[in-house]
Amino acid sequence: MGAERQPVSEPRSLEREIEGLDALDVPLVEPEPRGRALWNAAWPKLAAAGFVLVLWELTVLSGWRPSYVLPGPARVFAELSELVATAKFWAAVATTLRRAATGFALAIMIGTALGVVVSRSRTLRRAFGSFITGLQSMPSIAWFPFAILLFKLSEGAILFVVVIGASPSIANGLINGIDHIPPLLLRAGRVLGARGLASLRHVVLPAALPGYVAGLKQGWAFSWRSLMAGELLVIIETRPALGSQLQFARELSDAPGLIALMLVVLLIGILIDSLVFAAIEQRIRRRRGLVEVGS
Amino acid sequence: MQPAIRIHNVSQTYHGGASAIRALERVSLDVAPGEFVCLLGASGCGKSTLLNLIVGLYEITSGTVDVGGRRVAMVFQEPALFPWLTVQRNVELAMRFRGVPAKERREKALALLRLVHLDAFAERRPHELSGGMRQRVAIARALAQQAEVLLMDEPFGALDAMTRDVLHDELEAIWSKTGMTVLFVTHNVREAVRLGDRVVLLSSRPGRVVAEFPIAIPRPRSADSLAVAEATTAITERLREEVRRHGR
Numbered sequence: 158m159g160a161e162r163q164p165v166s167e168p169r170s171l172e173r174e175i176e177g178l179d180a181l182d183v184p185l186v187e188p189e190p191r192g193r194a195l196w197n198a199a200w201p202k203l204a205a206a207g208f209v210l211v212l213w214e215l216t217v218l219s220g221w222r223p224s225y226v227l228p229g230p231a232r233v234f235a236e237l238s239e240l241v242a243t244a245k246f247w248a249a250v251a252t253t254l255r256r257a258a259t260g261f262a263l264a265i266m267i268g269t270a271l272g273v274v275v276s277r278s279r280t281l282r283r284a285f286g287s288f289i290t291g292l293q294s295m296p297s298i299a300w301f302p303f304a305i306l307l308f309k310l311s312e313g314a315i316l317f318v319v320v321i322g323a324s325p326s327i328a329n330g331l332i333n334g335i336d337h338i339p340p341l342l343l344r345a346g347r348v349l350g351a352r353g354l355a356s357l358r359h360v361v362l363p364a365a366l367p368g369y370v371a372g373l374k375q376g377w378a379f380s381w382r383s384l385m386a387g388e389l390l391v392i393i394e395t396r397p398a399l400g401s402q403l404q405f406a407r408e409l410s411d412a413p414g415l416i417a418l419m420l421v422v423l424l425i426g427i428l429i430d431s432l433v434f435a436a437i438e439q440r441i442r443r444r445r446g447l448v449e450v451g452s
Numbered sequence: 453m454q455p456a457i458r459i460h461n462v463s464q465t466y467h468g469g470a471s472a473i474r475a476l477e478r479v480s481l482d483v484a485p486g487e488f489v490c491l492l493g494a495s496g497c498g499k500s501t502l503l504n505l506i507v508g509l510y511e512i513t514s515g516t517v518d519v520g521g522r523r524v525a526m527v528f529q530e531p532a533l534f535p536w537l538t539v540q541r542n543v544e545l546a547m548r549f550r551g552v553p554a555k556e557r558r559e560k561a562l563a564l565l566r567l568v569h570l571d572a573f574a575e576r577r578p579h580e581l582s583g584g585m586r587q588r589v590a591i592a593r594a595l596a597q598q599a600e601v602l603l604m605d606e607p608f609g610a611l612d613a614m615t616r617d618v619l620h621d622e623l624e625a626i627w628s629k630t631g632m633t634v635l636f637v638t639h640n641v642r643e644a645v646r647l648g649d650r651v652v653l654l655s656s657r658p659g660r661v662v663a664e665f666p667i668a669i670p671r672p673r674s675a676d677s678l679a680v681a682e683a684t685t686a687i688t689e690r691l692r693e694e695v696r697r698h699g700r
Contacts, residue, residue, distance in 0.1 A: 171618065171621050171625070172569060174618055179569075183581070341528060341530060342532060342534065344528070345533075348524075348525065349545055349546040349549060350546055350549035351549055355548075355549055359549070360534070366536065441536075444536060445536060445577070446535060446577060446579020446580065
């Protein structure tokens with residue numbers, strides 16, 4: 158068989174040369190094993206949590222406050238494990254998360270529409286740009302008296318403040334993202350024939366995505382804060398929520414329960430930030446080559 | 453024959469604050485269909501401005517540019533690829549804007565990537581490629597517009613000499629395959645002689661056509677050939693003269 162080799166057609170030398178250059182140019186990166194990557198991401202967080210727990214325990218041991226006001230971690234975690242066994246706790250979590258989801262979804266719609274419209278027109282930008290930034294820095298709790306006047310003590314009052322707290326950040330994130338698009342990409346898009354809506358969809362919005370996601374992340378933080386403030390103020394008797402449970406724990410001087418609930422609020426915030434927003438950001442950065450190799 | 457690009461008496465003025473800068477002064481130039489013309493000039497000769505006028509990115513101050521309704525594609529100095537799209541999708545985008553069906557788009561994009569020898573990298577993202585490879589994707593993307601006129605604004609300026617040599621060969625091959633009209637801007641005399649049927653020399657501030665050199669060296673050419681070197685020397689001398697005028 159060996160003697161009957163098919164004649165191999167010699168590739169043109171130009172092609173050969175190009176292939177050679179390309180092969181030398183493409184960076185060699187070995188992907189990190191998944192388990193190792195997870196561990197590398199997890200251990201600093203675990204160490205930080207351990208550090209905080211130790212600090213907490215030391216503060217309690219120092220006797221700075223009596224233990225019925227400031228209980229130690231062991232006491233709080235015992236309380237927490239009792240808490241998560243109750244149906245009422247999960248009903249409260251469900252109510253709070255449903256409110257957060259509804260409010261944030263509405264804020265995304267309003268903020269995005271606002272951002273697109275304002276960034277497209279110079280006049281609107283002049284008219285509303287600083288107004289939006291002003292709204293963003295307004296503490297959401299300051300809206301509650303007005304919201305309660307408008308909507309009484311109802312879901313509507315909470316939703317109103319959550320939406321008004323989050324949408325300016327989302328709009329501003331999008332406007333910032335659009336402002337920071339390299340002009341060359343816009344020119345390339347125009348030369349390729351991008352016009353109007355097609356340009357918005359295929360060039361402007363994807364190019365603005367990193368800024369937009371930063372805005373969403375901040376918007377989420379604002380809506381979560383506004384929601385907690387709202388649930389402390391607007392308590393609907395028949396519907397337990399995390400915020401209202403906090404308020405009850407204070408009224409009953411139930412310090413372990415109070416701190417356990419706070420930990421839940423913190424944990425939900427961290428989980429959503431890292432599982433949703435950090436994951437999306439990381440994905441965008443990796444796809445666009447904004448992650449340094451080996452970092 | 454009707455020229456593919458007819459530039460007639462074009463002047464361009466930028467208004468920067470109180471002062472006005474004259475970038476181009478009564479530039480006239482005809483480029484025949486299928487011709488490869490290199491625009492050569494030192495800094496400040498308005499080469500890029502001229503390309504931007506032809507492709508319609510800027511408004512013309514005075515004069516006319518006529519491409520006879522031909523589609524015009526452009527390759528920039530930097531690849532200007534969209535970092536959120538794969539190589540293949542970058543090439544597909546122009547076809548998407550024209551409403552080409554998805555299947556046809558994919559096939560054509562792959563064929564174009566084959567033409568620039570990058571079909572193996574179709575699913576990569578731009579940041580995974582080298583500068584030279586990105587610029588080849590940009591060329592494939594411009595070809596995807598199925599334009600008859602291709603404008604190139606110092607496309608190889610940022611590349612190393614070896615990669616540039618290879619890309620010259622590649623561009624020459626693509627040009628002879630497609631029969632496009634190419635207007636290629638550069639400040640590198642050897643590059644202009646290596647590629648052009650004709651080299652047009654622009655003066656600086658304001659840009660004006662000062663000389664034209666037909667290049668009759670047979671193709672495929674080599675940047676290292678004696679004929680290219682001789683023509684380069686002659687044109688360089690003329691370019692130096694032009695630059696010296698600004699010495700005082």
